[in-house]
Structures are given as structure tokens and as C-alpha cells.
Amino acid sequence: MTSPNCLTTKDFAVLEVMLERRRAFADPIVHMIEHKLSTTDVVPIDSVGPDIVTLNSRVVFCIDAGASETRTLVQNEVRGPVGSSLSLATRRGLCMLGMAAGQVASIEYPDGRRESILIKAVLYQPEAARRAVNDKSEAEVRRPHRLALVYSAAADRQPLGERAGMRQTEDDDPGPSAA
Numbered sequence: 001m002t003s004p005n006c007l008t009t010k011d012f013a014v015l016e017v018m019l020e021r022r023r024a025f026a027d028p029i030v031h032m033i034e035h036k037l038s039t040t041d042v043v044p045i046d047s048v049g050p051d052i053v054t055l056n057s058r059v060v061f062c063i064d065a066g067a068s069e070t071r072t073l074v075q076n077e078v079r080g081p082v083g084s085s086l087s088l089a090t091r092r093g094l095c096m097l098g099m100a101a102g103q104v105a106s107i108e109y110p111d112g113r114r115e116s117i118l119i120k121a122v123l124y125q126p127e128a129a130r131r132a133v134n135d136k137s138e139a140e141v142r143r144p145h146r147l148a149l150v151y152s153a154a155a156d157r158q159p160l161g162e163r164a165g166m167r168q169t170e171d172d173d174p175g176p177s178a179a
Contacts, residue, residue, distance in 0.1 A: 005040040005098030006052050008127065012042045014055065014075060015097075018088070028110055032094055040098055050128035051101040051121075055088065058124035059096060064115050070123070073097060092117060 007015070019033045053059050053073060060070050071086040073093055086093045091107050099105060099119045106116045 005036065006048065006100070007036075007040045007042050007098045008045045008048050008054055009042055010045055011055055011097060012037070012040070014088070029089070029091065029094065032091065032107075036094060036098070045127055046131065048125075048127050049100065050125055052125065053096050053099050053119060053122055054125055054127055055097070056126045057122055059086075059122055060120040061096065062118050062120060063092070065118070068120060072124075 015033055015037055019030065019037065022030050022033065048054060055073060055075055058070065058072050060068055062068050072084060073088060073096055074085045075088050077085070077087050086096070088094055088097060091109065095105050095107050095117055096119065099117075101119050101121050104116055104118045106114050108114050
């Protein structure tokens, strides 16, 4: 990985826990996690840019200038459709975390092979989506709701779910009692 990154405080904490767990098993990805933690800027969740890859972001990327792929970066494997997610526990997923749209980084594998990852776009970022919902909620608080009548039923119709009263004439047999 050659490019600087920007992690949210939450994503940084997730990586710290992941590092401690993987150190116990001498996982080869430990060096990559340590490098990511030591070279990134950490920002509060509410101030991360909308073009930064965070956990649960939907990302368009390409490997070695190949075809574009779209995946959701997840902490653990998800039981969703095959190929829809990319785990943070993979080299590619770990590399992408904290990258910005337009940024390129390279990954070196234990066998010496290298590949480069280009982040083309961040289609969805949970932090940006949360900010958009909060902004919308604040705007709705400032502006009162205006309800508009779109249809009015005729006066002789009964409300939905209300039963019509039973009418019985003198000649009708009421039937057996439920005693």
C-alpha cells in the first residue's frame, strides 16, 4: 500500500481489534494491518468525506486496470449473493478501507506478486447517508407537515372495517341459539 488513507474512529477501532486477534495466530496479514494503522489519518465519523471507503460502503473499483467491479466492503462474510461483498479480512478489502475515489494503491502478496487497486467511485457510504437523513429530518422539523385530502368517500359509505348493523324483520327466523 503506497497511498495515505483516512479512517473513521469506528473503522480504526475495528482494525485494532482485528490486529489483536490476528497477532495471536501469526496471520500474514498482520503486517498490512499494522501499516494501515500507522499511516492513516483518523477522523470523527460525522466528518469523513463522502468519497472515502468506510465499512459497509458500496465501491466501484478495478484491479490492475481490468474490468470494473462493484462490491460492499464488510467486516465479516455476509450470507448475501455471491460476489456482492468484499471482506475486510482480505488483502483487497483491507487495502480499500480508507481510500478515496480516484486513489490508487498497490498490494504485495507473500509470493512477491503485486496488484494495483483503483477506487473509481463510492456509490454508497453509510456515514454520508446518515448525514443526509439527519439533514432532511432537521429540514422537516423547521417546516410543518401539510396534509392534503386526496379523496373523499361519499357520505353513504361506511368506514373500512366497520360492520353494517343486522336488520331482522318479524317474519325472519333468528336461527338456533349459541347456548
